[in-house]
Amino acid sequence: MVVHADVVVVGAGLSGIGAASILKRDCPNKTFLILESRDAVGGTWDLFRYPGVRSDSDMSTLGYSFRPWRDSRALADGDAIREYITSTVADEGLEPAIRLNHRVVSASWSSADSLWTLTVVRTPPGAEFTQSDQQGDRQGETVTITCSFLQVCSG
Numbered sequence: 666m667v668v669h670a671d672v673v674v675v676g677a678g679l680s681g682i683g684a685a686s687i688l689k690r691d692c693p694n695k696t697f698l699i700l701e702s703r704d705a706v707g708g709t710w711d712l713f714r715y716p717g718v719r720s721d722s723d724m725s726t727l728g729y730s731f732r733p734w735r736d737s738r739a740l741a742d743g744d745a746i747r748e749y750i751t752s753t754v755a756d757e758g759l760e761p762a763i764r765l766n767h768r769v770v771s772a773s774w775s776s777a778d779s780l781w782t783l784t785v786v787r788t789p790p791g792a793e794f795t796q797s798d799q800q801g802d803r804q805g806e807t808v809t810i811t812c813s814f815l816q817v818c819s820g
Contacts (some may be wrong), residue, residue: 666809670698673783673812675769677701678708682750683729686757690731698810699759702728702768704790706754708820710747716726720741729753765792767808772815783810 672688673690674681685699685711705711710718719742728734732753736745738794771784788805 667811668698668808669696669811671695671812672697672814672816673781673810674699674816674818676708676818676820677703677706677763677765678710678818678820679727679746679750680820681708681816682706682753682757684757684816684818685759685762686729687729689757689759689762697762698812699763700762700767700769700785700810701765702788706763706765707747707750710743710750712742721748724749732756737785750796752813767769781812781815783812783815784808785810 672692674685674688674697681699681701683696688695688697700714701713720740722736723739724736724741724746725739728749732749734741734749736749738745741749752765766788768786768788769783770786773782774780775782785808786805787808
């Protein structure tokens with residue numbers, strides 16, 4: 666089975682969630698999916714949870730224009746940034762568009778069809794990825810997704 670969306674955003678971190686939020690606001694008639702290879706949104710801020718992890722950039726600059734950073738700490742810790750991302754997902758109603766555990770292993774553009782075709786591997790929650798997984802060797806269900814516009818926000 667082939668799934669189609671007008672737009673596919675790859676990555677559910679700070680950039681991907683921001684891109685999807687703006688897309689939903691500015692192009693309400695476009696369908697979109699957010700593909701995340703991991704089993705949670707948040708990107709870097711979900712992946713790295715060691716003590717002391719924090720932004721090295723001012724969050725009022727990195728934050729979303731439609732959702733200004735209100736925390737008093739300009740250089741926020743990872744937990745605060747992760748909460749900012751997850752609350753944005755909830756407030757913007759992005760949950761239905763998010764596909765967790767969906768790793769894009771290839772993307773091919775067809776000029777004749779004006780269409781991207783993505784090969785995506787669905788993997789079990791909590792699975793770790795290796796170099797061979799990045800080459801598409803991981804065991805798991807393969808899904809084909811097509812889209813007219815592909816936005817890669819993979820960090």
